[in-house]
Each structure stands twice: as structure tokens, then as C-alpha cells.
Amino acid sequence: xxxxxxxxxxxxxxxxxxxxxxxxxxxxxxxxxxxxxxxxxxxxxxxxxxxxxxxxxxxxxxxxxxxxxxxxxxxxxxxxxxxxxxxxxxxxxxxxxxxxxxxxxxxxxxxxxxxxxxxxxxxxxxxxxxxxxxxxxxxxxxxxxxxxxxxxxxxxxxxxxxxxxxxxxxxxxxxxxxxxxxxxxxxxxxxxxxxxxxxxxxxxxxxxxxxxxxxxxxxxxxxxxxxxxxxxxxxxxxxxxxxxxxxxxxxxxxxxxxxxxxxxxxxxxxxxxxxxxxxxxxxxxxxxxxxxxxxxxxxxxxxxxxxxxxxxxxxxxxxxxxxxxxxxxxxxxxxxxxx
Numbered sequence: 001x002x003x004x005x006x007x008x009x010x011x012x013x014x015x016x017x018x019x020x021x022x023x024x025x026x027x028x029x030x031x032x033x034x035x036x037x038x039x040x041x042x043x044x045x046x047x048x049x050x051x052x053x054x055x056x057x058x059x060x061x062x063x064x065x066x067x068x069x070x071x072x073x074x075x076x077x078x079x080x081x082x083x084x085x086x087x088x089x090x091x092x093x094x095x096x097x098x099x100x101x102x103x104x105x106x107x108x109x110x111x112x113x114x115x116x117x118x119x120x121x122x123x124x125x126x127x128x129x130x131x132x133x134x135x136x137x138x139x140x141x142x143x144x145x146x147x148x149x150x151x152x153x154x155x156x157x158x159x160x161x162x163x164x165x166x167x168x169x170x171x172x173x174x175x176x177x178x179x180x181x182x183x184x185x186x187x188x189x190x191x192x193x194x195x196x197x198x199x200x201x202x203x204x205x206x207x208x209x210x211x212x213x214x215x216x217x218x219x220x221x222x223x224x225x226x227x228x229x230x231x232x233x234x235x236x237x238x239x240x241x242x243x244x245x246x247x248x249x250x251x252x253x254x255x256x257x258x259x260x261x262x263x264x265x266x267x268x269x270x271x272x273x274x275x276x277x278x279x280x281x282x283x284x285x286x287x288x289x290x291x292x293x294x295x296x297x298x299x300x301x302x303x304x305x306x307x308x309x310x311x312x313x314x315x316x317x318x319x320x321x322x323x324x325x326x327x328x329x330x331x332x333x334x335x336x337x338x339x
Contacts, residue, residue, distance in 0.1 A: 004048040011113050011140040014038065015333070023101040024061035024117050024136050025051055026166045028287070029146060034261025034335030039172025041262070041333070043286050043297045050284040052102070056167070058283060060101025061136055062093045063162035064121060064128055064152075067239070067274060067306030070198045074309035076129065076318075077157060083127040090196050093165075094126055101165070105136070113140045123156070130154035130320075134162070145332035152325040160325045161304045161317045167278060167297035170257035170264060173288035178277065178298050179220025180259065185213040185275075186252045187240035191305055193232050199239060201311045211238065216256070219277060219298065235279035235295065239305050245271045249328050253300055261338035268302040268329040271315060275300055302329045 018028040072091035083091040109116035169175040191199040210222035319325040
């Protein structure tokens with residue numbers, strides 16, 4: 001494998017992103033903040049070699065299927081397919097060593113504000129059918145957004161559910177816990193988890209539970225409550241269903257750090273997102289030289305639900321020769337009052 005290289009994106013508003021061709025990893029995302037400072041709001045390794053191990057899937061492009069698939073098995077058109085068992089008996093994020101976050105992507109286009117990367121996955125790579133072509137595009141927008149677009153084609157019917165896995169701390173390099181960050185989600189339901197942290201298929205209302213972020217709420221306010229679902233994930237590690245989702249690009253979440261004077265609004269075309277508060281986070285030193293621990297970063301991973309291939313009552317993310325898979329997600333940043 002060649003040396004790891006980064007590609008710099010920048011816009012006229014002072015926003016900068018660094019992306020590795022290895023794993024299509026978002027390594028840095030630097031934002032001018034409301035308190036006059038410029039902060040890198042994603043967690044990345046100080047040593048690029050850390051990404052070769054990367055047990056946290058830090059910043060990576062996740063595919064071909066994200067999150068957990070029960071028993072690493074699914075049935076498509078009557079045929080059973082087997083994925084790698086890399087999370088007990090389940091599959092998590094494709095594969096620990098051969099997932100898309102550990103493959104070299106090809107640069108198809110690179111300008112100041114736009115990077116287009118491609119990856120080929122031949123049949124039956126990682127247990128899924130079809131010769132598949134993945135295109136991942138990073139774009140810095142002039143309204144302070146990082147836009148991520150996926151486009152997938154396949155020569156036969158296949159499942160596809162990619163996502164991106166940046167870890168955020170809006171306080172930047174100096175930030176520690178993210179529990180004081182305040183979040184608001186347009187999501188009135190979530191998916192409870194069962195054995196192996198796999199969703200059971202139930203859709204549960206958030207009202208009256210610690211999962212209710214329909215009004216702006218500090219992440220740490222209820223994370224320590226006695227709740228079977230919080231205990232299962234040791235915090236938030238659950239899929240939320242976006243209200244009134246219709247496939248258009250719409251905002252569904254806002255996270256704010258009043259310490260930094262910075263807010264992040266997230267929009268997507270996808271039906272839901274995994275909210276993860278870094279409960280098992282323990283990775284090599286980051287760019288500040290510090291080894292971060294649990295709840296010092298959070299993820300908002302837009303996708304179809306985990307284990308969706310085994311939950312036929314949910315919309316299914318399949319593609320074939322006539323129906324490519326596409327998705328768009330935007331993380332947009334704006335100043336907020338400093339506390």
C-alpha cells in the first residue's frame with residue numbers, strides 16, 4: 001500500500017477539509033467559530049498510520065452496508081448471502097479489515113471545493129452480490145456546509161446502505177466531553193436494540209424517554225438515567241427515524257456548543273440516522289496529542305436502519321442495473337451565542 005495521502009478542500013469562507021484517499025476518510029474539518037477562533041471539529045489521528053488499524057472507524061466511508069446485520073446473513077430474492085462475522089455473530093460496517101474505510105479510493109476529480117472518489121466492489125465482495133461501482137463526493141459549500149453524496153450502481157440486484165463515520169466535537173481540539181452539547185432532532189421515534197445491539201424491528205416513540213430530543217436538550221442531561229436501552233449501548237447508540245421523511249434533502253438535526261459559539265445543522269435525503277455518543281471510544285492520540293475517551297465525540301450517521309435487510313417491513317435499500325442508489329447528507333455550520 002502506498003503512503004497515505006490527504007487532499008485539501010477549502011472555500012472562500014475559511015472552511016477547510018482534509019480527506020484521505022485511504023478509506024475516503026475525513027481527517028480534518030476546520031471551521032471559523034463565533035468566538036473568533038478557528039477549530040477542527042472532527043476527531044482525527046495525529047499519526048496517519050493510525051488509520052490502518054482504526055478500530056473506531058474514525059472518519060471513514062462505511063460500506064457496502066453500515067451498522068449491524070444480524071447473524072451476518074440476509075436473504076435476497078430467495079438466495080441467502082453471508083457477510084463476515086466481525087462483531088460476535090453479527091456483521092458490523094462491512095468488515096473490520098476489508099471494509100471500505102480500509103481501501104484505497106481512486107480520485108476522479110479534485111478542485112478547491114470538490115473531491116470525487118470511486119471504488120469498485122466485484123461480485124461477491126464481502127458477501128454481497130453484484131459488480132458494484134461506488135462514487136463518493138465531498139463538497140464544501142459557500143453556506144459553510146460539508147456535503148457528502150453517494151452514487152452506487154450494480155449489474156445485479158443487491159443491498160447497499162453506506163454511510164460516513166466522522167466523530168464530532170464542536171469545541172475542537174481543546175474540547176473534552178460532548179455532554180454539554182445541546183441537540184435537537186426532528187425524530188419522534190427510534191429503534192430499540194435487542195441482543196448484540198441489533199434493532200428488534202420495533203419502532204418506539206421517544207416521548208417520555210431519554211431519547212426525546214424533539215426539543216433542544218443537552219446530550220448529557222439524561223444519558224445516565226436508568227433505562228434498559230441506555231444500559232445496552234452504555235449511552236446513545238441508536239437509530240432514529242426522521243419525521244415526515246420524503247426523500248428530499250431536509251434538515252433533521254441541530255447540535256450546538258455554546259462554549260465554542262458553534263452550531264451544526266444536519267440535512268439528508270435518507271430516512272434515519274444513528275446517533276452515537278462515543279460510549280466505547282478509545283483510539284490512538286488525536287491531532288491535539290490527547291487520547292480521547294468515552295463521550296468525547298459524537299456521530300450522526302445518516303442511513304437506512306441497521307439490519308434493514310432482515311426487516312422486510314422497512315423500506316429496502318436495494319439497487320440494480322436500472323435503479324442506482326443515491327443519497328446526500330450535509331453538515332452545515334453557523335455561529336451561535338457564546339456562553
